[in-house]
Amino acid sequence: MTQKNNRLTSAYRRIYRRVYMVLSIVLCIFIIGTLLWTVSYLPPYGDTNTPTHNEVADRYVSQGLTETGATNIVAGMILDYRAFDTLGESFVLFTAFCSCLIILQGSEFVKQHRPDKYRTFDDNILRYTMYVIVPMVMLFGVYVLLNGHLSPGGGFSGGAILGAGLVLMSLAFGHNTVSRFLTPHRIRVITCCSLCFYCLAKSYSFFTGANGLHSIIGPGVAGNILSGGLILPLNIAVGCVVACTMYSFYCLFERGDLK
Amino acid sequence: MIFRFGDNLLINYEEAIAVVLFAIGFCMLLFHNNLMRKIIGLNIMDTGVYLFLASMGYIEGGKAPILPDPNATITMINPIPSGLVLTGIVVSVSVTALMLSLTVRLYKRYHTLNLDEIYEIIEEDEEYDIHN
Numbered sequence: 001m002t003q004k005n006n007r008l009t010s011a012y013r014r015i016y017r018r019v020y021m022v023l024s025i026v027l028c029i030f031i032i033g034t035l036l037w038t039v040s041y042l043p044p045y046g047d048t049n050t051p052t053h054n055e056v057a058d059r060y061v062s063q064g065l066t067e068t069g070a071t072n073i074v075a076g077m078i079l080d081y082r083a084f085d086t087l088g089e090s091f092v093l094f095t096a097f098c099s100c101l102i103i104l105q106g107s108e109f110v111k112q113h114r115p116d117k118y119r120t121f122d123d124n125i126l127r128y129t130m131y132v133i134v135p136m137v138m139l140f141g142v143y144v145l146l147n148g149h150l151s152p153g154g155g156f157s158g159g160a161i162l163g164a165g166l167v168l169m170s171l172a173f174g175h176n177t178v179s180r181f182l183t184p185h186r187i188r189v190i191t192c193c194s195l196c197f198y199c200l201a202k203s204y205s206f207f208t209g210a211n212g213l214h215s216i217i218g219p220g221v222a223g224n225i226l227s228g229g230l231i232l233p234l235n236i237a238v239g240c241v242v243a244c245t246m247y248s249f250y251c252l253f254e255r256g257d258l259k
Numbered sequence: 260m261i262f263r264f265g266d267n268l269l270i271n272y273e274e275a276i277a278v279v280l281f282a283i284g285f286c287m288l289l290f291h292n293n294l295m296r297k298i299i300g301l302n303i304m305d306t307g308v309y310l311f312l313a314s315m316g317y318i319e320g321g322k323a324p325i326l327p328d329p330n331a332t333i334t335m336i337n338p339i340p341s342g343l344v345l346t347g348i349v350v351s352v353s354v355t356a357l358m359l360s361l362t363v364r365l366y367k368r369y370h371t372l373n374l375d376e377i378y379e380i381i382e383e384d385e386e387y388d389i390h391n
Contacts, residue, residue: 024289039264046319073324096353
C-alpha cells in the first residue's frame, strides 16, 4: 500500500516538475518581453521633459540649499524634507536586527558548524596589515559620516564603512578586542538611543515647521561643518544604528551570539 | 499590428540592461532549488531595480546634486530617485539578512538547502504522523 503510494507520489512529482519548468520558462519570456516592450516606449534617456522631472524635484534643487542649509541636496532631501522616510528605513534595519537576534541568538548550531581553520587568525602578516588598515577605514568612515551634508556620503554609507572596520578588527584581532568596548548591552543602548533621538529631534522640527513657530535650530551658513540644522546630528544617529547593525549581523552569523 | 516595439529601446539602453538584470534574477529565483541561489537571485533583481531608478533620474548634461558653493548655478540630475535607491538598498540589506538567518534555521532543521528535498522530508514526516 505504502509502496504504491510512494510510486504514485514520485510520478506526480515528476509531472509537477515538468509542468513547473514549462510554466516558468513561459512566465520568464513573458515578463522579459513585456518589460522590454515597456522600456521601448519610455521617454528617451536623459530627457528633461519626462514626468519624473516635475516641480517637486525643481523645488528641491532650487530651494534646497537655502531651506535646509546642506550643500548635498540628496542629504538635505532625505534628512529634512523626507526625514520620516529615513526614520522608517532605520526602523526597517532595526527590525531586521531584532529578528536576526531572535532567530539566531544562542543557537549552538552556528558555533558547531564553523570550520576549525577559520576560527583563529594567528597570522602576523594579517595582523600587521590590519594595524595600518583598520584606523584608516575607521577614520574614513567618520569622515564620510560627518561630511554627509557637504559631500557625497551620509549616515548609511558612513555607518556601513564603520561596520566594515569593526568586522575587519574582529577578524584580525579576535572578537574579544571589539567586545571589550562594544558589548551587547552597549549595542542595544546605542541603537535605541539613536532611534529615540531621531524621533524626538525630527518631531520637534516638523512640529515647529508645520505650525509656523520659531525653531531654535537654523540652517546655518552653508558649507560650514556645523550647518544644515539637524542634518549632522541625524546623520550621526543613523550612522550609529547602521554600524551597530552591520557588526551585529556579522557576529550573529559568525558565532550565533553578540558576545 | 498592436504588438510593436517602440523607437526608444536602443536609446534607453540603461533601462533595457536593468530589465535584463531583473530577468536574470527572476530566472534564478524560479529555476534554482538551492535557497542560497534564490537569495542571490533576489539581490540581482534588486540591483536591476536600482539601475532602473538611477537611470530614470538622469538629465542630459546634469551633474551630481552637490553645490560646490552656494551661489553656483549648474544643471543637476533629479535627486529624488537617488534617495529612493538609498531606501531600496537599506531594505534589501535587511531582507537579505532576515532570509539568510531563516535559511540557517532551515538548514539546522533539515540538513539540506535544496527546497525539493525539504518538501520531501516534510511530506515523509506528515505521513509518519498520520500512520502513527
